[in-house]
Amino acid sequence: MDTDTRRPLARLIRSSRIASLGTLRRGAPNVSMVAYLASADFACFWLRVSRLAWHTQDLAVDPRVALSICESDDGRSDPQTLARVTVRGDATVLLGDDAATQSLQLKWLERFPASAVTFELADFSFWRVAPRDARFVAGLGRTYNLSAAELARAAQESA
Numbered sequence: 001m002d003t004d005t006r007r008p009l010a011r012l013i014r015s016s017r018i019a020s021l022g023t024l025r026r027g028a029p030n031v032s033m034v035a036y037l038a039s040a041d042f043a044c045f046w047l048r049v050s051r052l053a054w055h056t057q058d059l060a061v062d063p064r065v066a067l068s069i070c071e072s073d074d075g076r077s078d079p080q081t082l083a084r085v086t087v088r089g090d091a092t093v094l095l096g097d098d099a100a101t102q103s104l105q106l107k108w109l110e111r112f113p114a115s116a117v118t119f120e121l122a123d124f125s126f127w128r129v130a131p132r133d134a135r136f137v138a139g140l141g142r143t144y145n146l147s148a149a150e151l152a153r154a155a156q157e158s159a
Contacts, residue, residue: 001136001144003157009136010158012069012083013038017111021047022066023058030054036067036129037104037111042155043148045087045129048108048115052123063090065129078140085136087129087151094126101126 001009021034032055037046045067049056059065070084094101104126109116118124134146146154 001146001150001154005136005138005142005144006154007158008083008138009085009154010042012071012085013042013155016069016071018069019045020068020070021055022068023055024062024064025054025058030058034067035112035115036069037108038155040155042131042151045089045131046104046108047091047127047129048112048118048124049127050118050121050123051125056127059091059093059127063092065089065091067129081139083136083138085134087131087134089129089131089148091127091129094128 017035018033019036020031023030023032032053034047034049034055038044039046049059051057051060065088067087067089068084069087071082073079073082076082094104105119108126109119131148131151133148134151136144136146138144
């Protein structure tokens with residue numbers, strides 16, 4: 001994948017705020033919408049979710065996840081030409097309240113100010129998704145399989 005393809009990938013990840021989260025629920029697929037925050041280097045994707053949600057219960061049982069981020073539907077005649085990326089990885093809950101967590105909270109609130117109420121509720125926590133690989137579809141017939149290192153390269157080249 002060349003630089004001209006990495007740039008739209010990074011732009012898609014940085015400009016979107018929601019993703020479809022795929023988990024396994026009792027051995028069957030479960031997909032839900034979540035807000036996310038990508039680290040600057042795409043080494044992790046942060047989620048803030050309630051333990052009451054099915055997807056969070058699934059994460060506690062099996063950390064394997066997929067995040068699908070898609071370009072907004074703009075009404076074009078062929079929606080298959082919309083850019084999208086699926087990031088597969090492993091999720092871990094963030095425990096504790098140290099300086100790093102407080103910094104993450106500030107970044108989260110900057111991106112999602114209306115979510116401030118979740119910091120007053122005991123059932124919400126941050127989860128870190130560490131990418132294993134990704135598949136970027138830049139449009140019909142332009143598909144790229146990426147390692148976590150190649151995903152990080154896209155972040156670096158477009159910063």
